[in-house]
Amino acid sequence: MLKEIIRREIEKEGFITFDRFVELCLYHPEFGYYTTKRVRALPGEDFFTAPELSPVFGRTIAHHIERISREKDIPLNILELGGGKGFLAKDLMESFPVESYVILEKSEVAKELVPDVRVVNCVEEIEEFSGFVISNEFFDAFPFKRVVKREEKLWEVVVKLEGEKLMEDLIPYSGSLPCELEEGCEYSFFTGWEDFLERLFKRVRRGYFLTFDYGSSCEDLRNRKVGTFRAFSKHTLIDNYLEFPGRADLTSSVDFGYLRKILEKHLLNVSVKPLSSFLLSEGVERFLSPEDTAIALTLLVDMGRKFWAVSGYKEGN
Ligand SMILES: C[S@@+](CC[C@H](N)C(=O)[O-])C[C@H]1O[C@@H](n2cnc3c(N)ncnc32)[C@H](O)[C@@H]1O
Numbered sequence: 348m349l350k351e352i353i354r355r356e357i358e359k360e361g362f363i364t365f366d367r368f369v370e371l372c373l374y375h376p377e378f379g380y381y382t383t384k385r386v387r388a389l390p391g392e393d394f395f396t397a398p399e400l401s402p403v404f405g406r407t408i409a410h411h412i413e414r415i416s417r418e419k420d421i422p423l424n425i426l427e428l429g430g431g432k433g434f435l436a437k438d439l440m441e442s443f444p445v446e447s448y449v450i451l452e453k454s455e456v457a458k459e460l461v462p463d464v465r466v467v468n469c470v471e472e473i474e475e476f477s478g479f480v481i482s483n484e485f486f487d488a489f490p491f492k493r494v495v496k497r498e499e500k501l502w503e504v505v506v507k508l509e510g511e512k513l514m515e516d517l518i519p520y521s522g523s524l525p526c527e528l529e530e531g532c533e534y535s536f537f538t539g540w541e542d543f544l545e546r547l548f549k550r551v552r553r554g555y556f557l558t559f560d561y562g563s564s565c566e567d568l569r570n571r572k573v574g575t576f577r578a579f580s581k582h583t584l585i586d587n588y589l590e591f592p593g594r595a596d597l598t599s600s601v602d603f604g605y606l607r608k609i610l611e612k613h614l615l616n617v618s619v620k621p622l623s624s625f626l627l628s629e630g631v632e633r634f635l636s637p638e639d640t641a642i643a644l645t646l647l648v649d650m651g652r653k654f655w656a657v658s659g660y661k662e663g664n
Contacts, residue, residue, distance in 0.1 A: 398434035405438025424478025429485035533574030535599035553663030565604030575600035614659030623651030
């Protein structure tokens with residue numbers, strides 16, 4: 348089982364770093380949380396995402412993509428990062444005739460939902476491409492370190508063994524951070540974003556990037572006495588996550604300041620705006636029926652305030 352695999356890794360050096368722990372818990376091929384997740388989150392399960400909630404989200408995005416495609420003459424080739432089971436892909440493909448649709452996904456895509464998509468497991472399988480790179484709740488699902496500042500020094504959370512139990516501990520942190528941390532605060536550092544985006548944008552000749560996620564500004568996140576790391580099991584925030592490796596969702600808030608800085612190395616006109624503004628500016632009400640009050644409230648008020656839409660262009664020939 349996963350606990351045993353983690354225990355064996357810990358025995359080599361005395362601990363494993365938190366980002367490695369998250370990677371094993373979420374993406375271990377046999378026991379990872381995402382790699383073993385069911386097709387649709389049921390009521391009472393850990394989370395549901397906007398595409399799982401309703402096709403209204405996908406239809407509104409489809410409207411946006413079609414408009415940008417016309418305005419900027421970008422072909423309707425779609426690359427979806429972390430497409431999950433394929434709900435967003437299904438809604439987009441039902442909204443307009445796509446030229447091609449590729450999902451980059453480490454877990455199993457439900458082929459019955461999207462029989463015509465091509466699924467790849469890593470960036471290197473993607474050929475050079477012009478089109479739209481889209482994602483929902485992708486960047487928050489990367490492994491992250493938890494770095495804290497105590498007595499003017501930086502420390503990182505690691506996982507070690509005490510007898511048979513997995514425990515958190517702190518070791519000195521010597522790496523860099525995207526922001527200056529305040530005393531007593533904890534910051535979640537998504538260590539894999541830069542390298543991932545570097546490898547991704549090498550393959551994008553010309554296109555439009557659009558992602559949705561929850562999080563906050565760098566200024567806000569560097570000031571948190573309690574970091575934004577959260578573990579969810581059965582829709583409940585838990586703190587004994589070390590007892591169930593691979594069975595809880597481990598996540599943290601996206602630092603949009605840091606993400607924006609990386610994206611600006613590759614893209615022009617990077618914009619970050621609340622999800623509610625994005626949906627309203629694309630006429631979401633057109634896709635809502637009178638029975639959709641709960642969906643409208645979730646998309647526009649609950650998610651609408653916590654989630655942000657990030658976009659940008661890559662010019663090319
Ligand atoms: C929170 S889920 C969101 C799924 C879907 N986008 C949705 O909105 O329902 C994040 C997804 O990203 C995938 N993922 C995260 N990092 C990945 C990577 N580097 N390569 C491929 N897939 C990844 C996970 O397997 C997971 O299915």
